[in-house]
Amino acid sequence: xxxxxxxxxxxxxxxxxxxxxxxxxxxxxxxxxxxxxxxxxxxxxxxxxxxxxxxxxxxxxxxxxxxxxxxxxxxxxxxxxxxxxxxxxxxxxxxxxxxxxxxxxxxxxxxxxxxxxxxxxxxxxxxxxxxxxxxxxxxxxxxxxxxxxxxxxxxxxxxxxxxxxxxxxxxxxxxxxxxxxxxxxxxxxxxxxxxxxxxxxxxxxxxxxxx
Numbered sequence: 001x002x003x004x005x006x007x008x009x010x011x012x013x014x015x016x017x018x019x020x021x022x023x024x025x026x027x028x029x030x031x032x033x034x035x036x037x038x039x040x041x042x043x044x045x046x047x048x049x050x051x052x053x054x055x056x057x058x059x060x061x062x063x064x065x066x067x068x069x070x071x072x073x074x075x076x077x078x079x080x081x082x083x084x085x086x087x088x089x090x091x092x093x094x095x096x097x098x099x100x101x102x103x104x105x106x107x108x109x110x111x112x113x114x115x116x117x118x119x120x121x122x123x124x125x126x127x128x129x130x131x132x133x134x135x136x137x138x139x140x141x142x143x144x145x146x147x148x149x150x151x152x153x154x155x156x157x158x159x160x161x162x163x164x165x166x167x168x169x170x171x172x173x174x175x176x177x178x179x180x181x182x183x184x185x186x187x188x189x190x191x192x193x194x195x196x197x198x199x200x201x202x203x204x205x206x207x208x209x210x211x
Contacts, residue, residue: 003071003075003077003086006067006070006071006074006075006086006090007086007089007090007093008093009067009070009090010067010068010070010071010089010090010091010093010094010097011093011094011096011097011102012097012102013063013066013067013094013097014063014064014067014093014094014095014096014097014098014099014101014111014114015097015098015100015101015102015103015104015108016059016063016097016101016103017039017101017103017104017108018055018056018059018060018063019031019039019040019041019043019044019056019060019109020032020039020104022044022048022052022055022056022059023044023047023048023052026052027048027052029047029048031043031044031047031048032107034047035047035198036198038109038110039101039104039107039108039109040056040060040098040108040109040110040111040112040113041053041056041057041060041109041112041113042109042110042112042144042145042200043109044056045057045144045200046198046200050202056113057113060098060109060113060114060117061113061114061116061117061120062117063094063097063098063114063117064091064094064095064098064113064114064115064116064117064118064119064120064121065117065118065120065121066117067090067091067093067094067117067118067121068087068090068091068094068117068118068121068122069121070090071083071086071087071090072087072121080167081167081169084167084169084170085169087121087122088122088169088170088173090118091118091119091121091122091173091177092176094114094117094118095111095114095115095118095177095180096111097114098111098113098114099111099184110148110181110184110185111180111181111184112148112152112181112184115177115180115181116130116131118177119155119177122170122173123159123162123163123170123174125162126155126158126159126162126163126174127155129158129162130151130152130154130155130158131151133147133150133151133154134147134148134150134151135147137150137151138200138202139202142199142200142201142202143192143197143199143200144200145185145188145189145191145192145197146192146197148181148185149181149182149185149188149189152177152178152181152182153178153182155174155177155178156171156174156175156178159171159174160174
């Protein structure tokens with residue numbers, strides 16, 4: 001199979017609207033009509049509760065991970081730089097699929113969980129470190145967006161510290177991913193600066209009931 005097929009598959013994987021499907025299937029609720037109206041794990045967590053939010057998060061991470069893993073396993077090439085380029089292309093396609101999902105009218109989430117999945121497949125040490133930073137900031141501030149923004153900003157730096165001799169293509173990719181995540185949170189940044197950002201509590205249940 002041509003490697004470009006796996007990039008298309010990566011986009012289709014990213015396009016699976018887990019928040020929308022889980023909300024409608026198990027809660028008779030379209031999360032895009034509640035809360036921030038975002039089809040992602042954070043809004044699902046806020047609207048439907050910990051169980052639904054955790055499921056969406058794990059599935060979104062899995063989408064990103066599998067998109068890169070498929071390239072790693074099935075694309076055959078002796079050129080390491082070429083393989084890295086295809087893995088990065090699949091990673092970007094998966095994140096774009098989540099943000100602009102084919103199966104949900106091209107209106108998806110912000111791609112943070114899916115981005116974490118692709119980073120976990122490509123740079124696991126840096127990804128896990130950034131996830132720890134994200135959790136710490138979220139638990140202290142109750143702002144998921146703040147944790148995501150700070151973790152994204154630090155990712156290229158942490159990735160470089162783990163792999164100072166990394167290929168330039170990986171360094172550029174890490175900067176692009178960080179910029180993309182931060183850009184997707186531009187409205188959250190404005191709300192944080194204005195003191196009106198919505199808090200999401202890790203240990204508080206949703207007010208909506210399962211139907």
